[in-house]
Amino acid sequence: MKVDALVLGSGPSGASTAYWLAKGGARVLIVEAHPLPRTKLCSGVLSGWSGREVMSILDPSELEAATLGWLTHTRVETRDGDNFVVPHHPIRLVDRASFDHALVVRAVSHGARLEDGTRAIATHRQGGKWEVTLAHGGKTRRVEADIMVDACGAESPFAALVRGPVQGQVALAVEAKGVPLPAGNPLTMGRIDMSLPGGYFWLFPHSDGTCGVGGGTTDRRLWPSFPHLVRHYWRNRGVDMPDRMPGHRLRYLRLGTVARDGILLVGEAAGSVEPALGEGIRGALVTGRLAARAILSGGDACLRYRSAYALQVRQWLWRREVGAWMAGRIPLPRTMTWPWVGPQVVKHFLGPNVYHGVRRVGESKNHPMGRLA
Secondary structure: OEEEEEEEOOOHHHHHHHHHHHHOOOOEEEEEOOOOOOOOOOOOEEOHHHHHHHHOOOOHHHHHHOEEEEEEEEEEEOOOOEEEEEEEEEEEEEOHHHHHHHHHHHHHHOOOEEEEOOEEEEEEEEOOEEEEEEEEOOEEEEEEEEEEEEOOOOOOOOOHHHHOOOOEEEEEEEEEEEEEOOOOOOOOEEEEEOOOOOEEEEEEEOOOOEEEEEEEEOOHHHHHHHHHHHHHHHHHOOOOOOOOOOEEEEEEEOOOOOEEOOEEEOHHHHOOOOOOOOOOHHHHHHHHHHHHHHHHOOOOHHHHHHHHHHHHHHHHHHHHHHHHHHHHHOOOOHHHHHHHHHHHHHHHHHOOOOEOOOEEEEEOOOOHHHHHO
16 A cells, blocks of 8 residues: 555644645545544643634534533632632633544545554665554554654654654643532633642633543652642542542653654654643644645655744744743742733633733632642
8 A cells, every 4th residue: 555644643743634634635544553532631721822723624513522611711829829810712621532533534534544453563764665564453564655754642663763762851640530520610710720849730620510630740759649649639629539540641852853764753742742831732733734734845845844843833832941941940029920920821821812811819828739748
């Protein structure tokens, strides 16, 4: 079998790449190791940064079917214990299994071919093309592709062929879904608590009266007991937490290159995760679109993609990386913290022009991290 592009991974980055390639008339094969649809640990917030990208792929009805709820306010607690409520434009919360599957179905509807439950077990570069051995149900076969797109995440062995060993910061995140929403928390108000060293706690309500709650941190000292720490924190806040919480590692990469020898990295494999709050959907969709455009334009797809990534992704990430570094190291006086931090946190996460002001709602008498010691 011969294709123009072989896409490894069917998450938002892989589905975005396949969609734009298939829409441009390319022969595309998506290979996914897991049966679809599959669950993914993620808060499911479609930030203001990702909204435009999503609407360029999915119809409103498709997006509505994956919607869990909406946020119109976000409550932010700072490391000093101040509390703010920040009103903003409605922000959508989605179920990642349904959302990711809708993106893949959209790509398939435009001509992409999907093979789930299939693994790429070997690759060979010959004559400017890739020969990839695929395994499914105990059988193997070969596919020849002009370009290979790796959307399998930061630790994909194929991505290592492009960028070498994985480097960069690692975060550990744990989350529980379907948890009863605590009494008094509005259905449209999310909560972000920045008091966690190296990360933050979150709670995002769903319209069915449940919520997703969790926490994430890059502070390795907290990792051994991190699920217990997150459960303890939210139980103290009146949330009926389960005894077990799934978790995963999230890498913030620093890359030398995102394309080489006919392999293009997209999504987390390309280091596109936002470094301050870990938002990855926007970067996944953008890198997929840029990779597809580079392939369809002809010529050296790797060169075109590297240039587009440097201009449209790397600069965006760099500004947020600097902002995250400054926020963690430059102390602000309390008179500056309460009117400045709330809007900046929400703006940083949700995108520009989404908030309408900030209202201080009080000060925590007992700092949350003090109760976790």
